[in-house]
Amino acid sequence: MTTVMAQAPAEANRLSRLLSLSRGVDRFPVDVEELAIGYAAQFGHDDPIASVVGADLPGFEGALYRVEKSGKHEWALIYNSAIEVPGRIRFTMAHELGHYILHRKNRDEFQCSESDMLHWESDEKRQEAEADVFASYLLMPIDDFQRTIGTDTVDLDVLDHCAQRYGVSLTAAILKWLEFTSQRAILVMSTEGHMLWARSSQSALRSGAFFRTKNAVVPIPAGSLAASTESATPEKQGIELAARTWFPKEPAGMSLREMRIVSDRYEQTMSLLILPKAEPRWMREPEERDDELLDERIQSGHLPRCK
Secondary structure (H helix, E strand, O other): OOOOOOOHHHHHHHHHHHHHHHHOOOOOOOOHHHHHHHHHHHHOOOOOEEEEEEEOOOOOOEEEEEEEEOOEEEEEEEEEOOOOOHHHHHHHHHHHHHHHHHHOOOOOEEEEOOOOOOOOOOHHHHHHHHHHHHHHHHHOOHHHHHHHHOOOOOOHHHHHHHHHHHOOOHHHHHHHHHHHOOOEEEEEEEEOOEEEEEEEOHHHHHOOOOOOOOOOOOEOOOOOOOOOOOOOOOOOOOEEEEHHHOOOOOOOOOEEEEEEEEEOOOOEEEEEEEEOOOOOHHHOOHHHHHHHHHHHHHHOOOOOOOO
16 A cells, blocks of 8 residues: 655645744744644644653664553654754754654654765665655745845855754755755765765756765865865865866866865864856867766766677
8 A cells, every 4th residue: 555655845844834924934943842742733633742852862863653652642752862962953853753744654663863864865765865854844944044045155154154043053054055056066074084975956966066975985185175184264164276176077277165164073074165157068178078978877877888
């Protein structure tokens, strides 16, 4: 029997509209705990989330469990109390609320790790992706995000201001921005000289500015700010360097803006790369156009034939 899943953005947007009507535009950050506890009564469900608690969950960000109490079914939403960043806790709670709204008819429990909440590639993680999308739309509505950024030049200070407004981590705010920005932008998380993962905006993807990090060791390029062991004053606003430092197929003479934050706590480096608008394909050298077409075919699942 096929269950029709509710659409994550639509459900999150419905809640956002209700919150806007009841609390106005200055309703951020979202009180996810209050929302989760009151959701069932608001929408007439008989299996409410009865508790939201922190607990010791080694290896997990959060969990959602169905329990039976006095002959009735209830749910317990649990987050890892060892998480030190409040923004991650809020996103975790919203993620589990997403499971409750979207998926509770199919499973009795959900246990979600940080890996599940960052990597969406495999089919079996589709529900994790949907819960992530729900959380991002609920906590960071795109229309409000766009108004908050305005016409300012986007850098890590601007995005950190958005993260503070929505009560989420800087990483979550950047990933949300990448969903709707028209700029060619790429977020890279790295450690010890190689990439952990990377995410590109749609315009960056279409132009071939992306990294294939799944099941691959991708080194941080020499000459980049991410590879530098020295502190640079304008790191959060960015420095200009040759685009080919990161993307060898970009035109000669093109520059990009690279920003970074080095986290001693997690021994990781966050790098945000912003490229200028891509040159039209017809202006590129023939071999560059051929390589770009090959990349597009591989990304869409068409592998080259071996002769």
